[in-house]
Amino acid sequence: MSKDQIVAYIISDCTGKTAKNLMESTAGQFPNCEVEMKTFAFVRSIEKITEVLKQAKEENAIIAYTFVKSNMRKHLNQLAESYGLKYVDMMEKPLGIVSERLDTAPKEEFALKYQLDDAYFKRIEAMEFTLQFDDLNESKGYEEADIVLVGVSRTSKTPLSVHLSYLGYKTANVPLVPEVDVHPAVLEKKDNKVVGLTIDPKLLNDIRIERLKKMGLGDDATYAAKERIDEEFKYADSIMKEIGCPVIDVTDKNIEETAVEVLSYFED
Template identity: 40%
Template sequence: MEAKKRGIIYVISDSLGETGELVAKAGKIQFNNSISEIKRFPFVLETEQIDEILYEAKDENSVVIFTLVIPAMKKYIMDKCKEYNIPAVDVLGPVIEALSNLTHREPLFEAGLNRRLDADYFKKVEAIEFAVKYDDGKDSRGIRKADVVLLGISRTSKTPLSMYLAHKNIKVANIPLVPEVDPPKELFEGIKGTIIGLTNDPDKLNSIRQERLKALGLDYTATYANMERILNELDYAEKLFHKLRCPVINVSTKAIEETASIILSIIREEESN
């Protein structure tokens, strides 16, 4: 009989994810080598991020441990885990409910209240606001102001990466690449920030896009998920990256924090030169 794959714990949080990871580690130690790893996904603030994480988790022997406080996000992740038949554990839910019953008050339902309101925190807020303002190419003027400019076709983790780096006090603008649309002229004007190209494997992009169309209730055969279209987009992006001579990261096998770590290393290396 084939041995079952070792388990993977997915820790999902709308803050740093430290609480969920500590709980996961405390549980993991009771099972020797039956659990292969703990994957932590901090700053999950959009349902789209949950979609990407669970799309990976559903093909693993996995369990999800989450510390999300916003009710709509909690319901979404529970429903999605049920759909994919992934066991899910709400770490904070029972505690918040017990305290609400004790105090006869409703909780604030605000993420990240345990962080101190210090100067570093306000820098984070500024960087987060910057990431939101210049997300998905909303305003190309952000390219001149950004510390990092992320370029990539659809479903290359631009937005979650922007938010993760923002929590490292880095101002990020991200630009979607579409063959029919010329890239912003600001990219070629000697900007101060670091340009990073993001790419993905075509087969994974095809699967992710089909899943996205399914979630939106759209036909999975739409052009968006067509392999020929995906290859065309990847070719267009690759040519632009070559023209800009920027570092390129393939996100297909990397967690958000792993990709972010590579970007931070690139920034440090540039600053030291």
């Protein structure tokens, strides 16, 4: 393994999402380096920690972990130090600060945050709704949605919709195609729920060409032609202007950044 390559082990007594997000954000600051991430979720025994750490030693991995039980954190720390491995304990300091402020010891129980509450069921309902109304152009989806995204094909409408649904927002998305009339319910902009998405035409062309290649089609199809893209943009711009909705350029944004901007339009 070269000096520009590292392996990061994500170890958790739950899903590992928190530690993984940290390492992904960190890796993003080193775009010229390769960071391979391996996730070990639901690690809930000393024996399993030992097994994973032995594997980490072989790859000289960096470790980011979240354990709520202090004995598991202590075991991993000691073993990592004996192996000469670098590690980040993401739970010890937050637990200590909150425990000190509340003058109460943490329960050290697995996955308390994942108990089934109203927020959980709201999120599931939003996700089911969003999958049902992906790329549909009809009144029911618009009327029941919290957010409606509009834009030409390949402007990240679907992944953004799914991300917003995970946050608990019922999200419908409507493709803007010159040959298909937009449903009147969308054009009426009732309740101000519509947000438009746009992107740099050159980048869109590249994205569509890659999409065609994955589908086993040539890159000369009309779908990726400059003239077709210009036509779609002209149509989409006219529709979004008619609706009077805010428009977000997703060219240099990831899904999370775009979601934050979308939600800013719905703040009280």
